[in-house]
Amino acid sequence: MITAKTIEETRKAVREARAAGKEIGFVPTMGALHEGHLSLVSIAKKHADFIVMSIFVNRIQFNDPKDFDKYPRDFDKDLSLAEKAGVDMVFLPDETVMYNNPLTFVDTSSLDRYLCGASRPGHFRGVCTVVTKLFNIVQPDTAVFGQKDIQQVRIVEKMAEDLNIPVSIIIAPIRRENDGLAMSSRNIHLSNEQRKQALCLSESLQTAKKLIEKGETSTAAIIREVEAEIKKGSPDSIDYISIVSYETLEPIKTLSTKSVLAAAAFFGSTRLIDNMIITEGDSIQ
């Protein structure tokens, strides 16, 4: 596995792989790799022959500098996991490689109004900007993003479409622990007690799934039940429970077109998210 610290090394390796007839697959990460990330790699391998992973903790997408500082970093472990998963090259840049008095930002003007965007001003601007940069550095044919960060997926999808970025975006399903908790780099911050409480998030989605399968289409009714279920876990606070259109990420009143049920809650100071995609009112991912 190649570990590239510079843009030039990265581009050279990609150029050589492409010259050898390989399709380039890309998995952007902020490190702290867990099985969720590794499943993105195995999905990328189905679509491409040369897999590039980036590991870069992107300061400009953190609202709170403390959150940036405490973001888990163990790059040696990450590199070893990436190699085992079959990554061909890790792009592991320093901050100075990525940012030099940056004045240019990429923004989606309305997709960040609800869900996580509402409480994280500037977060998705930071995500769009770094993803555009990484796409331009790696120039992949395919890039894989996890459904776990559903708003991020949707924003990156729309951004790639709007800016004509020549990349195909693949959405990988959420990986879960055996008891249902969505895998996250943040889970390691949970105490044993909080780890148990946090289950309420995935369980609330199961509650919603059953309701929807029974024919419930009122989003207010579904959200009410989801909220009751989440409260059983006694989170320190609920950030949001929303059902939004997949297309616009704006709240909807009745299930009809493709939509997303998403929730975020705090357990101690750890903010966890979970979601499911609802297609045509009953098929659920």
Add this chain to the structure above:
Amino acid sequence: MITAKTIEETRKAVREARAAGKEIGFVPTMGALHEGHLSLVSIAKKHADFIVMSIFVNRIQFNDPKDFDKYPRDFDKDLSLAEKAGVDMVFLPDETVMYNNPLTFVDTSSLDRYLCGASRPGHFRGVCTVVTKLFNIVQPDTAVFGQKDIQQVRIVEKMAEDLNIPVSIIIAPIRRENDGLAMSSRNIHLSNEQRKQALCLSESLQTAKKLIEKGETSTAAIIREVEAEIKKGSPDSIDYISIVSYETLEPIKTLSTKSVLAAAAFFGSTRLIDNMIITEGDSIQ
């Protein structure tokens, strides 16, 4: 010469040219081609083997819809001029090819505060967004922009650097009529009388050039003389006369590092601009 109306045709032709070992040169325009544009083509031909020109009047960079409506359009004439100049492919998209409910925009956060940006809020956001899109569609090795729109050049340069767009930006010198007037698509809107008055812009730069060559480094003193010279042409109004750092596009008090003297004035309802780059206090472009 190929005339491509779709993104797919454009990418296919570029892919074939590249497969044949050619370097791709790109000249983005809004049509209404004049010798200034054609000089960009001949400069592109020095750096690349397959020259793509885009012709697209980009609505989102116009502040005033009337200005967009009255922007001169004669695509048949443009295509004929492009072919004569040796362009290999013109990308001539409809608006629906370029924009489909766009929500993503590219912005430079501080380079648009002065010069033309001050009176044209959103203009450079429109420019950055369309140039990013065109770069992603054409994927050129080299792109040529005219120094005439100096703030645009500088913003595109910084944007390409910030977003790691793999393109080399070339700045082409300003083309002038025999009497010194900078060539512009807008010059055709000038009456004979206004055409004579408008000369004051290029003449004011000559005045500044002489002052600077004599050793004047106070930008206030230079601007005072430039203003007196422009007023001799009785413009309907002067939008700005500024001396800014090339790097930051912010006003400076004393000539030292690379800087730009730029002016904009109205003749009737036609807004004209002109500029010169000052390097190390005395070398002038």
